[in-house]
Amino acid sequence: MGWLSLATALTAIEAAAVIAFALSGVVAAARKRLDAVGVCMVAGLAAFGGGTVRDVLLDRRPFFWVEHALWLWVLLGLCVGAMSFLRSRHLSPTLRAMQWPDAIGLGLFTANGTQIALVEGMPAIVAVLMGMITGTFGGVLRDIVCNEIPTAFADHRPYAICAFAGGWALVAAQALQWPGEVGLLLSIVLATGLRAWALRTGFTLPRWEADEPGPPR
Amino acid sequence: MGWLSLATALTAIEAAAVIAFALSGVVAAARKRLDAVGVCMVAGLAAFGGGTVRDVLLDRRPFFWVEHALWLWVLLGLCVGAMSFLRSRHLSPTLRAMQWPDAIGLGLFTANGTQIALVEGMPAIVAVLMGMITGTFGGVLRDIVCNEIPTAFADHRPYAICAFAGGWALVAAQALQWPGEVGLLLSIVLATGLRAWALRTGFTLPRWEADEPGPPR
Amino acid sequence: MGWLSLATALTAIEAAAVIAFALSGVVAAARKRLDAVGVCMVAGLAAFGGGTVRDVLLDRRPFFWVEHALWLWVLLGLCVGAMSFLRSRHLSPTLRAMQWPDAIGLGLFTANGTQIALVEGMPAIVAVLMGMITGTFGGVLRDIVCNEIPTAFADHRPYAICAFAGGWALVAAQALQWPGEVGLLLSIVLATGLRAWALRTGFTLPRWEADEPGPPR
Numbered sequence: 001m002g003w004l005s006l007a008t009a010l011t012a013i014e015a016a017a018v019i020a021f022a023l024s025g026v027v028a029a030a031r032k033r034l035d036a037v038g039v040c041m042v043a044g045l046a047a048f049g050g051g052t053v054r055d056v057l058l059d060r061r062p063f064f065w066v067e068h069a070l071w072l073w074v075l076l077g078l079c080v081g082a083m084s085f086l087r088s089r090h091l092s093p094t095l096r097a098m099q100w101p102d103a104i105g106l107g108l109f110t111a112n113g114t115q116i117a118l119v120e121g122m123p124a125i126v127a128v129l130m131g132m133i134t135g136t137f138g139g140v141l142r143d144i145v146c147n148e149i150p151t152a153f154a155d156h157r158p159y160a161i162c163a164f165a166g167g168w169a170l171v172a173a174q175a176l177q178w179p180g181e182v183g184l185l186l187s188i189v190l191a192t193g194l195r196a197w198a199l200r201t202g203f204t205l206p207r208w209e210a211d212e213p214g215p216p217r
Numbered sequence: 218m219g220w221l222s223l224a225t226a227l228t229a230i231e232a233a234a235v236i237a238f239a240l241s242g243v244v245a246a247a248r249k250r251l252d253a254v255g256v257c258m259v260a261g262l263a264a265f266g267g268g269t270v271r272d273v274l275l276d277r278r279p280f281f282w283v284e285h286a287l288w289l290w291v292l293l294g295l296c297v298g299a300m301s302f303l304r305s306r307h308l309s310p311t312l313r314a315m316q317w318p319d320a321i322g323l324g325l326f327t328a329n330g331t332q333i334a335l336v337e338g339m340p341a342i343v344a345v346l347m348g349m350i351t352g353t354f355g356g357v358l359r360d361i362v363c364n365e366i367p368t369a370f371a372d373h374r375p376y377a378i379c380a381f382a383g384g385w386a387l388v389a390a391q392a393l394q395w396p397g398e399v400g401l402l403l404s405i406v407l408a409t410g411l412r413a414w415a416l417r418t419g420f421t422l423p424r425w426e427a428d429e430p431g432p433p434r
Numbered sequence: 435m436g437w438l439s440l441a442t443a444l445t446a447i448e449a450a451a452v453i454a455f456a457l458s459g460v461v462a463a464a465r466k467r468l469d470a471v472g473v474c475m476v477a478g479l480a481a482f483g484g485g486t487v488r489d490v491l492l493d494r495r496p497f498f499w500v501e502h503a504l505w506l507w508v509l510l511g512l513c514v515g516a517m518s519f520l521r522s523r524h525l526s527p528t529l530r531a532m533q534w535p536d537a538i539g540l541g542l543f544t545a546n547g548t549q550i551a552l553v554e555g556m557p558a559i560v561a562v563l564m565g566m567i568t569g570t571f572g573g574v575l576r577d578i579v580c581n582e583i584p585t586a587f588a589d590h591r592p593y594a595i596c597a598f599a600g601g602w603a604l605v606a607a608q609a610l611q612w613p614g615e616v617g618l619l620l621s622i623v624l625a626t627g628l629r630a631w632a633l634r635t636g637f638t639l640p641r642w643e644a645d646e647p648g649p650p651r
Binding site for chain 3: 273274276339340341342343346357361364365366367369370371372373376377378422423424425
């Protein structure tokens with residue numbers, strides 16, 4: 001039973017994904033002209049929000065950012081650095097460049113969250129949902145604080161759906177008794193790959209008819 | 218002591234109310250043109266959000282949607298069905314029709330939430346607040362994610378206040394040692410009845426003077 | 435060890451700060467023309483939200499407003515009184531007058547939250563963050579429900595940063611083995627003093643260049 005190594009892997013995974021999401025928070029905050037506090041808070045929500053919501057729902061403690069408090073310092077430094085960089089006006093390239101670490105972060109967080117929920121004995125659908133929450137709710141909280149409708153729910157580009165697929169891949173791998181590392185890898189590759197493919201092809205989900213009359217208030 | 222039967226009744230109640238709230242989420246999401254993921258997420262928040270917030274505050278586990286994970290599948294099916302139906306342009310009748318199951322859901326969730334808090338030994342006012350949260354926070358989260366001020370707080374139609382009254386009815390019934398089922402029924406009828414009456418008569422709470430000057434920013 | 439007296443002090447502190455924050459919620463709700471329910475809910479979020487989020491993150495129970503449920507009645511009375519007062523059109527003086535109790539509340543909540551997190555054995559940076567959350571998230575939740583970007587993150591006036599400084603003062607005082615009351619007092623004075631100084635001088639954090647082009651959507 002490689003639980004220990006698996007736990008280490010999960011920690012490494014969660015750490016690796018933090019930075020990509022934190023940067024997405026910095027850019028979102030910069031676009032809204034938040035102050036330094038807002039930038040750090042939004043970056044922190046984007047980076048740790050998904051995992052924290054998952055842990056609150058699963059009643060798990062300590063949180064990643066409590067157990068590895070060093071990461072709060074890393075985040076602080078990251079925000080200071082990113083803010084000074086962004087003030088030198090290279091936002092748009094940053095944003096495009098960020099799509100790729102973000103896609104990797106999505107896969108990493110999804111596999112991590114699903115795995116944790118399965119270890120906690122959650123039913124398959126709940127575990128997949130927890131994976132999606134881990135992967136997407138950082139961005140959801142980021143957008144809510146920035147007073148926008150979460151892009152994960154509104155931009156018609158597959159995002160949470162990639163997490164959904166990746167989560168089920170992990171569930172299937174475990175049902176098939178595959179070694180844990182294989183399932184994790186498969187889940188990460190599937191979620192990240194689907195997202196990357198969607199970014200490349202510009203594939204979008206079916207839309208509402210633009211001219212459909214909204215219901216009266 | 219009919220705790221067991223009472224527990225069963227509570228579960229049935231919570232299940233019955235889920236659908237009405239989920240539909241309110243689907244319609245709210247459709248109005249905002251969210252994508253399929255957003256529709257399911259908002260429907261899920263509307264349906265399970267109130268009870269989940271209550272359980273997090275009371276530190277109760279497992280959540281309704283974890284213990285009865287089948288409901289997540291029901292929700293998924295409901296959303297897919299509702300989306301295809303809504304695309305055929307019958308939003309407004311749907312919305313009007315929804316006011317009644319929503320009123321019933323309000324009563325059911327309120328009684329359920331208040332009862333659970335009382336069983337957990339909460340003070341009366343806290344139990345009533347938990348009932349209100351169970352009944353209204355699904356819609357509050359739905360509106361926050363849709364980037365709107367929660368209608369429960371802003372539309373001046375009695376909604377949370379009906380829950381407030383229903384919650385106190387249950388507290389009173391227990392103080393009077395009435396059988397649990399009677400108290401629950403009384404609470405449901407009062408909250409739902411008040412809401413239905415308000416919908417019929419169009420009664421509104423006192424408003425702020427429209428011309429009142431807002432304070433400077 | 436004066437833990438008991440310290441605990442009493444903390445309770446008194448939390449109670450004292452509740453009113454200032456509740457009033458800020460009433461004014462924010464009035465500006466948005468929320469109804470009576472919305473005013474009470476937003477006031478409650480502003481008053482108890484920060485401490486409740488902290489307790490959920492630290493997995494502490496019971497909440498302040500559950501252990502001292504009487505405060506929910508106080509809040510209710512406060513809202514009713516404030517609403518009738520506000521209808522007589524004295525919003526702006528109220529708002530200016532409120533800056534001072536709010537500054538005191540910030541210091542009190544910060545010291546309280548940081549102390550609680552330290553007692554729970556959190557790392558220093560986490561304890562300071564919990565102090566900031568206790569001091570600022572009531573207002574953050576208030577603004578999110580009112581569908582605004584949290585002022586604590588966006589108005590470029592030092593607010594959370596004052597809490598940040600106050601939290602570190604408490605951590606330092608404990609590291610230096612100073613008596614608990616001294617550290618608490620120091621923390622309160624520093625956070626509140628910094629905020630008061632910022633209000634007096636109108637000091638603001640560095641801004642983004644106004645003409646900086648936002649990244650493309």
